[in-house]
């Protein structure tokens with residue numbers, strides 16, 4: 001494990017609040033010095049409406065089950081999604097994952113073409129704040145591009161987990177990153193509930209060289225006594241946070257009529273400063 005990947009500069013954030021996207025704040029987020037960045041009005045109300053209408057017409061591509069290495073369900077939580085997560089392929093060869101990318105891109109683009117391309121828009125925002133190149137992650141040996149841009153319904157919430165490719169995707173190019181953040185933009189959101197709590201307790205599991213540590217769900221003890229920050233999504237806004245920090249999503253309370261509909265991906269920082277998008 002490179003030193004940069006396991007270093008954590010401080011045990012607390014500089015300030016427990018949301019920041020704007022600037023070049024400096026983006027690096028502070030990667031370095032886990034601030035809890036979150038919010039881009040207000042990332043999508044217009046019209047774009048949110050057309051996105052949701054397209055989703056209702058086209059339908060979700062998959063129902064997401066959290067399973068362990070033996071294929072056993074880890075919890076009752078299921079959510080619909082469009083796209084491809086490497087998480088679901090973490091115990092499979094890279095080729096199996098890469099072979100699914102074109103189908104997932106095509107399905108996602110049916111939605112984007114009726115509203116806006118959320119991934120390209122976020123790449124443009126991030127490129128404006130990063131001196132080195134920003135783009136969708138691609139394997140150096142030419143075996144293919146990774147998938148970026150999960151569209152999902154997370155109305156039922158999500159258990160405590162962390163996302164960090166150097167632990168869970170070591171055979172892919174993103175296994176080489178030294179920090180990972182994630183962004184999500186909401187197209188629709190419940191009026192109550194649905195907040196995400198991020199705990200300043202960077203995930204550092206112990207595991208053997210041929211193992212993949214389980215990231216979902218994590219034990220609540222890991223975040224005991226660590227400071228946390230809860231963000232509350234607003235439709236049209238995009239929020240970024242450091243996904244190596246364990247995080248959990250509160251479900252919408254009974255009676256809420258709006259779903260928690262979002263699009264997002266991870267962004268990994270290579271030692272050279274290049275930023276890679278994937279999901």
Ligand SMILES: O=C(O)CCC(=O)C(=O)O
Nearest residue numbers: 154163182184196243249
């Ligand atoms: O829905 C959210 O607020 C966070 C989703 C999540 O777990 C992630 O983006 O890694």
Ligand SMILES: [Fe+2]
Nearest residue numbers: 161162163243
């Ligand atoms: Fe996550």
